[in-house]
Amino acid sequence: GAVVSQHPSWVICKSGTSVKIECRSLDFQATTMFWYRQFPKQSLMLMATSNEGSKATYEQGVEKDKFLINHASLTLSTLTVTSAHPEDSSFYICSVPGSSGITDTQYFGPGTRLTVL
Amino acid sequence: GNSVTQMEGPVTLSEEAFLTINCTYTATGYPSLFWYVQYPGEGLQLLLKATKADDKGSNKGFEATYRKETTSFHLEKGSVQVSDSAVYFCALSDYKLSFGAGTTVTVRA
Numbered sequence: 001g002a003v004v005s006q007h008p009s010w011v012i013c014k015s016g017t018s019v020k021i022e023c024r025s026l027d028f029q030a031t032t033m034f035w036y037r038q039f040p041k042q043s044l045m046l047m048a049t050s051n052e053g054s055k056a057t058y059e060q061g062v063e064k065d066k067f068l069i070n071h072a073s074l075t076l077s078t079l080t081v082t083s084a085h086p087e088d089s090s091f092y093i094c095s096v097p098g099s100s101g102i103t104d105t106q107y108f109g110p111g112t113r114l115t116v117l
Numbered sequence: 118g119n120s121v122t123q124m125e126g127p128v129t130l131s132e133e134a135f136l137t138i139n140c141t142y143t144a145t146g147y148p149s150l151f152w153y154v155q156y157p158g159e160g161l162q163l164l165l166k167a168t169k170a171d172d173k174g175s176n177k178g179f180e181a182t183y184r185k186e187t188t189s190f191h192l193e194k195g196s197v198q199v200s201d202s203a204v205y206f207c208a209l210s211d212y213k214l215s216f217g218a219g220t221t222v223t224v225r226a
Contacts, residue, residue, distance in 0.1 A: 004160075034214070043206065043216040044161075059213075093160065095214075103149045103168070103210050110160040 002028035002096045006109035013084055014117055021079045021112045023050075023094030029074035030096045034106070035067075038091040050077040050094075084116045119144045123207045123217025130197055130224050138192040138220050140181075140207035148209040150174075150183050150190040155204040155219075164192075164205070197224045 003026040013019050023033055031052045036044040048069050049057040056069035066088075068080040081088055093111045098104030124139040142150065152164040152174070165174030170185035179194045190207060202224045207217040 001163075041219075043218045046213055046215075049213075095161075102213060105151070105163045105166060106153075106161075106210075106214060107163075108153075108161040 001098065001105065002026075002030070002107035004094065004096050004107050004109040006092075006094060006112050008112060009110060010113040010115075012115045012117065015085050016083055018080055018082045019084055019114060021081070021092055021094075021114070023077045023079070023096075023109050025075045025096045025107075028096060028107075030077075031074065032097060032101065033071065033077040034095045034097070035069060035077075035079050036093045036095065038093060038111070040091075044093060047079075081114065084114070086116045089114055089116045119148065119209060119211065119213075119215045121207050121209055121215050121217040124220055125218065127221040127223060130222070132198060132224055132226055133196045134224075136192075136194045136197045136201070136222065138205055138207070138222070140190045140192065140217055142188050142190065142207075142209050144188075144209055144211060146211045148211040150181070151208040151210065151214075152179070152181055152190070152192050153206045153208060153216075155206065157203070161206065197222075199224045199226050 005024045007022045033050040035047045038044045050071040052071040058064045071077045094109045095106040120143045149168045151166045153161045154164045165176040167174040167183035173182045181192045204219045
């Protein structure tokens with residue numbers, strides 16, 4: 001299966017600043033990657049689908065101007081949290097689907113802990 | 118829309134005890150069903166999956182059977198170990214992946 005990395009693993013920033021999180025598929029080319037958000041002791045919520053060569057698809061209720069996604073290559077997707085506020089503090093996780101796409105096994109990154117002061 | 122309802126925890130067991138975590142789902146189509154596990158300090162990883170009705174997924178002593186008639190995918194293990202302590206997520210996937218709330222399992226020696 002795919003090996004997925006995320007960088008940074010944790011980040012602390014001041015309110016109003018922007019933070020970029022990288023998701024890399026180390027051994028698998030991914031035309032699609034997924035971004036999730038996980039609140040403490042809660043489940044993962046799909047935020048958006050990152051598509052290589054086209055715009056990301058956002059889930060209902062997710063602000064696309066706040067959570068900017070760029071699928072720069074077949075191995076890299078980035079999530080930028082713009083003008084971050086304390087309510088954006090969360091655990092952000094990306095995944096890469098297996099060869100059959102969304103119905104296939106997902107390979108998850110280790111996650112990025114964002115804390116906004 | 119699709120949804121997954123998972124037994125709430127936390128669950129605390131002694132080693133060699135029987136573990137079951139209930140999972141039921143609501144879906145309009147014929148989704149694939151998954152159990153993912155998150156060990157402390159690690160990312161989610163696939164534990165097992167089933168892609169159609171009556172399929173049984175199994176891995177590391179864990180089993181779950183895709184029951185269409187009861188819309189369930191309960192996770193079971195006959196004899197747990199301390200190393201099974203983790204958070205377990207039930208999930209379904211057709212056009213997107215939907216997760217249950219997660220169940221924290223702690224196994225005591």
